[in-house]
Amino acid sequence: MEIEKKFTLKEIPKDLDKYDKIEIEQGYLCTGPVVRIRKANDEYILTYKNKTGIDEKKINTKVHNEIELPLSEKAYMHLREKVDGKIIKKTRYLIPLNNGLKMELDVFHGYLKGLVFGEVEFASIEDATAFQMPDWFLADVSSDYRYRNTYLSNIECWTDA
Numbered sequence: 001m002e003i004e005k006k007f008t009l010k011e012i013p014k015d016l017d018k019y020d021k022i023e024i025e026q027g028y029l030c031t032g033p034v035v036r037i038r039k040a041n042d043e044y045i046l047t048y049k050n051k052t053g054i055d056e057k058k059i060n061t062k063v064h065n066e067i068e069l070p071l072s073e074k075a076y077m078h079l080r081e082k083v084d085g086k087i088i089k090k091t092r093y094l095i096p097l098n099n100g101l102k103m104e105l106d107v108f109h110g111y112l113k114g115l116v117f118g119e120v121e122f123a124s125i126e127d128a129t130a131f132q133m134p135d136w137f138l139a140d141v142s143s144d145y146r147y148r149n150t151y152l153s154n155i156e157c158w159t160d161a
Contacts, residue, residue, distance in 0.1 A: 001052065002066040003122045005131065006147050008138040012105070012116060013095065022092045024106075027083030031150040034064075037071065037079045040092075044071035046079075054125070060142050061128040085153035086111060097134065108158070115158040117147055 013019075026038040033050035049064040071079070080087070090112070093105040101120055108115040118137075122128040133140065141147045152158070 002049070002062070002064045003125055003128050004062050004119050005060070005122070005128055005140060005142045006062070006144075007103075007118050007120070007133065008141055009105075009116065009118060010136050010138045012107075013093075013136075016093050016105075016107075019105075020094045022094070024090050024092055025087055026149065027080060027087045028085060028150055028153050029079060029083060031084070034150060036149075037076055037083070039076060044073055044076035045069070046071050046075075057143055059125055059129055060140060061122075061125060062142055063125065083153075088112065088149055088153055101131075108152075111156065112152060112158045115152070117141065 022040050024038060024040050026036055029035040029037065033048060036047040036049070038045045038047065046069045048067045048069075052063050052065055054063045089109040090106045091109070093107070095103040095105055095118075097103055097120065101122070103118040103120050105118045106116065120131065122131065145151050
């Protein structure tokens, strides 16, 4: 199960180069349930996500059942031609937080240039609910559909208006 929250930021850390990063390209074959293909550095992954029945709006946390399977580069390239919407490209920085947590800070490229937000994954819904944002976080946007990658793959460009 994947339990996560999404956040906008007051400021982006100035020293991003000191953190591990992943260059990501991803697209969606289906959005309900989600079937995603992703190239993460030199790995190729097929992901299936579906809802758990938990009312996410009550807890302001995204909760999904998630299955990831490896793909070959050839299979990825074949499926890439079949995605709905656009391919999303981003650099993901892995930034340690307190209590063993980490933020996955996504800096988007291409048609989404200018969009930056972070995700924090949790071991339990209770941990997610108890999470206190660091000072450099701005807002919890976990319930805002505009920050869903499935939505972002179907827009022309990013605007936060």
